[in-house]
Amino acid sequence: MNSSIIEILTPRYELAWYPWAVQYFFLIAISYSALLLSLPGTIGRGQLAQRWQPMARLALLITLTCTLVAPVALLADLHQPMRFWHFYTNATPTSWMSIGSILLPLYLISVLAYVWLAWRPALQKARAGSGFRPSIAKVLSFGDWQASRAILTTVALVATLFAFGIMLYTGAEIAIIKARPLWHTNWLPIMFVTTGMVAAAGLVILLNRWMSPEREGREDINRQGLKVILIAMLISALVATAWFVSGFSGHSDSVAAALQSIQANSDWRLSAIWALVAGVTLFVLAGLALKAGNQARSVLNWAWIVGLLALHVGWAFRWMVLMEVQTVAKNTAGYYQLVVELGSYGLMGIIGTFGLWLAALLLIDLFIPWQGKAQLEAQHG
């Protein structure tokens, strides 16, 4: 018997998670990925440290700024942000979100401590002279004592440990939601990490265009960033394939749900095509840029476009996963409409988060010698 069904009256609910959630997941993923990118140049030894040091400078700047701004976006996604303290008075061991609320401040503190220790030698040197910057450096260096390398390494490893905690909780928080089959797959947390790495490397390349101090190191940074993008994209493609295969072998309803939405909804079709085109374009462009870079040609003037595209891929993946998936009604026919309003729950929220991040970046750039030796030498002639 073939029958067609019309749902006569369909309530339309607003999406419960706002674009703020996308901003949080985006910034926190860049934060932990940039933290990992900063490690070889900061706590590594010998040649490895030397090769990755220029990259580490930018990565430290990125991890700090993103770590500072991400929790703001998370707070804004609560409908009762002033009640955030309930997370700590009513901690709940059964909830991944509650576990996250404990991990996040610990992560934030450890990142602050790590970046501060890494920047401290430069801060101590910057105390010389009078004026605004030296006085800030005086306050921020907290005295003359020297932190040993062991302390820096320990703090870096503690921050890394919490970074893995953040990866785990942000992924698990979404993946355990059985009610949304599109989220309910173990491949999703891995994909969050790999696309986060893509975006972080993209941001490194983008900032490298305008903020790196040394001309020579910049080509190296680009090459390293492009390599990271290529590898992370390759792993992402493998993960996506594995997800797809797991769907066909009947291990996951996630794939079937995705195909159903792509079949039924033109927005989804467009998004799927867009994702594929953006992913392939990024991979090809990154490959071309790396090839040109390896042939000792300068890619400085256009690699930033690859960086921008990498950021887009990382952000759009989160938009797709967190926002578009919410448009799938669980009971009723059709799809809820994804309306991005102008106000703080929509467009202003998105722009505002990026604005806040930019402000944090510029303030640090203005007052803190994050570029280390090179910056100090430049300032003192």
Place this chain on the structure above:
Amino acid sequence: MDFARRAILGQIAKLTAGAALVPLASITMSSSAVASPINSQPARREGDASKRYGMLIDLRQCIGCQACTVSCHIENEAPLGNFRTIVSQYEVSNESTGDFATMMLPRLCNQCENPPCVPVCPVQATFQRKDGIVVVDNEACVGCAYCVQACPYDARFINKKTQTADKCTFCAHRLEANLLPACVESCVGGARIIGDMRAPSSQISKMIAQHRSELMVLKPEQGTLPQVYYLGMDERFLSRPQAEPALWDVRDMDGKEIGYEFLDH
């Protein structure tokens, strides 16, 4: 394939409805004090442990008048456009004969035995009472909407007036005053039967015993063990039905939306 899948789902539904019913007598609050792993059910609190409220909806009696929707709205003051209960109405047409029939499906919180919305709450604002009713303490709720995502039945929403999670509570405040929930009270066909499933003499217990093999629950494959049982259910409606939405976006000739009743912006 779709048909076969639904037929299987129907079988699961029947079995699960049975399975959800059987342990009722044996459960009698085996609230184990084992340290709870992540995403497991926390201990229930408040409410009368000697009771287990449930609802049976006799779809043969429902005429889709939405009296329950309206009375619930008045009783619980949900904002316009949000519903603690609503009757989904479907027009089903047979493509070969052209005949059509109407299907009415009252929806509300299923007060699941294994409610996925409860363990995710990061501040224990939503919890299950000992009588099985899942409630929200909206003084504690931070409005993170995690529970809204976790409910497979779209039974939860963020109330714009309170900016906290909102849901059907079987009108717990009325039950405590020995009144029926607003939707039950106003149902013209007597389609909604609420009661204590632990009391063998209650109407719901008797009807469950009588119709045990015919009862179905929504989305049984989710493992939530819903405690709202449907009598006279069509298997095609257990999960999200493959349906076209009507009266959703009413647009004018230029494609501009003109007629959505609950549109407030």
